[in-house]
Amino acid sequence: MTENIFGVVGLFEDPAALLKAVPLVQSKRLGKLEAYTPYPVHGLPGVLGLSRSPLGGMVLVMGALGTLTAFLFQWWMNSVDYPLVVGGKDPSSWQAFVPIMFEVTVLFAAFTAGLGMLLLLNRLPDLWHPFLLSKSCAEVTRDKFALSIEAESGSLDVAAAQAILRQAGALSVEVVAFPAPASKVSLNALLALSAAGALTCALAGAGMYGAVKLFPVLPPMSHMLVQPRLDAQQRGMRPPVAGTVARGRMPYLGALGNPLPRTKAVLELGRKVFSNNCLICHGPLANGTPILTAAYGAKPANLQAKKFLSYTDGEIYHAIMHGKNAMPALGLGFTEDERWAVVHYVRALQRAQHAQDTDLP
Numbered sequence: 001m002t003e004n005i006f007g008v009v010g011l012f013e014d015p016a017a018l019l020k021a022v023p024l025v026q027s028k029r030l031g032k033l034e035a036y037t038p039y040p041v042h043g044l045p046g047v048l049g050l051s052r053s054p055l056g057g058m059v060l061v062m063g064a065l066g067t068l069t070a071f072l073f074q075w076w077m078n079s080v081d082y083p084l085v086v087g088g089k090d091p092s093s094w095q096a097f098v099p100i101m102f103e104v105t106v107l108f109a110a111f112t113a114g115l116g117m118l119l120l121l122n123r124l125p126d127l128w129h130p131f132l133l134s135k136s137c138a139e140v141t142r143d144k145f146a147l148s149i150e151a152e153s154g155s156l157d158v159a160a161a162q163a164i165l166r167q168a169g170a171l172s173v174e175v176v177a178f179p180a181p182a183s184k185v186s187l188n189a190l191l192a193l194s195a196a197g198a199l200t201c202a203l204a205g206a207g208m209y210g211a212v213k214l215f216p217v218l219p220p221m222s223h224m225l226v227q228p229r230l231d232a233q234q235r236g237m238r239p240p241v242a243g244t245v246a247r248g249r250m251p252y253l254g255a256l257g258n259p260l261p262r263t264k265a266v267l268e269l270g271r272k273v274f275s276n277n278c279l280i281c282h283g284p285l286a287n288g289t290p291i292l293t294a295a296y297g298a299k300p301a302n303l304q305a306k307k308f309l310s311y312t313d314g315e316i317y318h319a320i321m322h323g324k325n326a327m328p329a330l331g332l333g334f335t336e337d338e339r340w341a342v343v344h345y346v347r348a349l350q351r352a353q354h355a356q357d358t359d360l361p
Contacts, residue, residue, distance in 0.1 A: 006130035006178050007031065007150035008161035010170030011139055015041045018145040021168035022047045025147060030161050036131060036146040058116050059109045066108030070101040134176045144171075258313040260340045270345030273338045277330065286349045298326045303346055304353050316343045 012018045018035065022044075026033055035044055045052075071094065078084055079092040089096075118124045131137055131148065140146050147170070149161040162173045260266050274286075281300040283289035288302030301308065301324070308316075320339050321331030331339055 004178055005151055005156050005158055006176045007034075007148045007156065008158055008165060009036075009131070009134060009136045009146050009148045009174045009176055010165030010168065011136055011172045011174075012145045012147065012170060015044075015145060017169055018147060019043060019047055021147055021165075021170070024168045025149065025164050028160070028164050030149050030164065031152050031156050032150040034148045034150055036137070036140045036148065038140055038143060038145070041145070053121065055113065055117055055121060059113050062112035063105045063109035066105040067101050069108070070104035071097055074100060128179055130176050130178050133179055134174055136172075136174050136176075148176075258340050258343055260337060260344060262344055266341050266344055267348055269338060270341035270343070270348075273334060273342050274345050277333075278342065281327075285353060286346055287353070301325070301327070304350060309350055309354065313340075313343050313347075316346060 010021070012021060015037070018037070018041065022033070022035070026048075033048060035041075035048060037044070074097040075092055075094075078096075083091045085091060086096075131146075136144070136146050147165065147168075149156070149165070158175055162175070165173050278286075280292060281290050281296075281298075282303055283291065283300075286303040288300045288304075290296060290300055317331075317339055319327065320334075320342065321329060323329040334342070
């Protein structure tokens with residue numbers, strides 16, 4: 001009987017030899033039996049008497065919990081807390097929740113599988129496992145299979161364990177001892193390590209701050225305050241297809257015609273708007289003779305000139321909307337009908353100053 005011995009490890013050539021050896025070694029009841037293999041061996045857990053792993057059930061339960069959690073979160077936010085009606089659909093339509101439900105299900109299941117296997121079932125991290133320091137460990141990580149008789153209650157009959165492993169067909173037998181206890185880390189060493197870590201973080205932060213100041217526009221360095229973003233309640237829609245017209249809005253660029261009919265009421269409206277806003281600069285006849293004094297200084301456009309006679313209604317409308325030369329943009333001060341009515345009235349003034357024989361009764 002020997003103290004401070006972790007166990008006796010025997011190496012086997014293939015899985016079949018390992019499976020054949022387990023019942024023979026197990027019948028001697030010399031200690032706890034454990035197997036180490038480079039890959040899972042079918043039937044080995046049953047031969048060793050290991051119960052089925054509960055990991056699958058854990059993953060199933062937590063995955064279902066993730067699905068339910070994602071559904072409840074989305075249902076609450078979209079149906080109760082901040083209802084959103086999209087395309088006339090019911091805010092609680094579960095079909096729209098499926099992508100997020102799927103992702104949260106995978107998240108819960110993956111974390112459960114990883115952490116459950118490592119922390120709960122395998123009880124890792126175990127950095128001081130004696131088998132890791134053995135020569136057999138290097139062989140098992142390649143192509144050999146190990147069977148270990150490990151000490152129970154602190155004692156093991158090493159000679160009997162070696163004999164039974166050789167009898168079972170082991171290629172080699174190794175006695176593995178417990179590693180020497182790790183020396184305690186002094187308080188000064190811990191403080192020095194903490195100080196070095198804090199200094200490293202401070203230097204890294206200062207270096208990054210200096211780099212951003214020197215190269216502010218190089219990716220991935222960017223300023224949070226000037227990045228492209230959408231404010232709250234602002235719709236981030238894709239731009240419309242070129243040439244499309246919004247519902248309820250009339251296009252005016254190019255050679256598009258005036259949408260209003262040339263009626264007395266429309267001309268009266270155009271004359272009123274022209275008199276109140278345009279006459280002071282362009283003059284009563286729209287010939288560029290203002291009623292202002294010479295102190296005005298600017299030279300308003302002569303709308304009776306040949307250039308403006310060839311303008312389309314859309315071009316005149318555009319000048320009202322966005323301004324031209326010294327003329328400011330005035331379009332937002334009028335309704336759309338008022339702007340088109342002014343265009344009709346300007347056409348009437350131009351026709352009056354350039355009458356043709358066909359205009360006479």
